[in-house]
Amino acid sequence: MATIQQLIPQQKRLLRKTVSAGLSLISSNGIEVQSHKITERIRALPVFKSSQGVCCYLSMPSGEVSTASIVSAILKSEKRLFVPKMLNKKEGMMDCFEIYGEEDLASLLSGQWGIKEPETSWNGTPRTHALQDDNELLDLILLPAVAYDRSFSRLGHGKGYYDRFIASYSANDRHRPVLVGLSLREQLLGSGAIPMSDHDWRMDMIITPDEVLIRAESDVKERESSSS
């Protein structure tokens, strides 16, 4: 008989299908309106304000929170911006490469799934990247997902890119960055809805247009409540 752990991939596949069907019904205007509220909430967070290095995904045309305005806000600030680039599609490996300004961002080309990704060099110089040497470049990661639940589990697209990236980054004695999931209303499910495997990382926070959820056991809890 199959064990519970063995049944998880199948349950995740089914959940992905169900949530994705709902997401495909949201208009692009609906996504914009929700994303605007989420951006304002992120900008008000103490963990965001104090961060120096932020990894933020470049959103796909549909089905996830748009990051266009938060990315612009990061580039206009003193913070450094890093964005994901898939390196080995077979093994689900990615790294996060630095973007050096609006002009750099505007010149990125869309790849698979309409996701914009940087080349590993810019103007002939290799870009700084998160897994490079022993540098601790990231304080904060803003993550995409297919869905989240109220126990802070995240369901991705099933390739394990983020789970592996966070594991690699947090090895080498680096501090684990604060993990903040960006969620449309339709992506937030009830507590325990998403089955967790051993390699899955729990979010520290989930931001929706209506709520900022902070995991009770997270270090972030104290930092967020003491300064608000």
Ligand SMILES: Nc1nc2c(c(=O)[nH]1)N(C=O)[C@@H](CNc1ccc(C(=O)N[C@@H](CCC(=O)O)C(=O)O)cc1)CN2
């Ligand atoms: N905007 C954005 N960028 C991101 C992510 C994301 O979710 N959103 N990712 C978060 O991880 C990574 C890319 N994730 C990907 C996950 C799967 C496939 C892919 O090849 N999918 C197959 C179908 C998979 C299946 O259903 O079996 C395909 O399109 O053929 C591509 C990229 C890194 N960048």
Ligand SMILES: Nc1ncnc2c1ncn2[C@@H]1O[C@H](COP(=O)(O)OP(=O)(O)OP(=O)(O)O)[C@@H](O)[C@H]1O
């Ligand atoms: N740290 C890891 N080391 C080895 N394998 C991993 C690791 N993380 C994930 N995997 C493998 O990657 C596959 C996809 O995992 P999972 O279904 O949890 O992806 P996901 O979190 O939904 O997707 P994504 O992170 O791409 O958004 C699984 O087969 C899993 O065993």
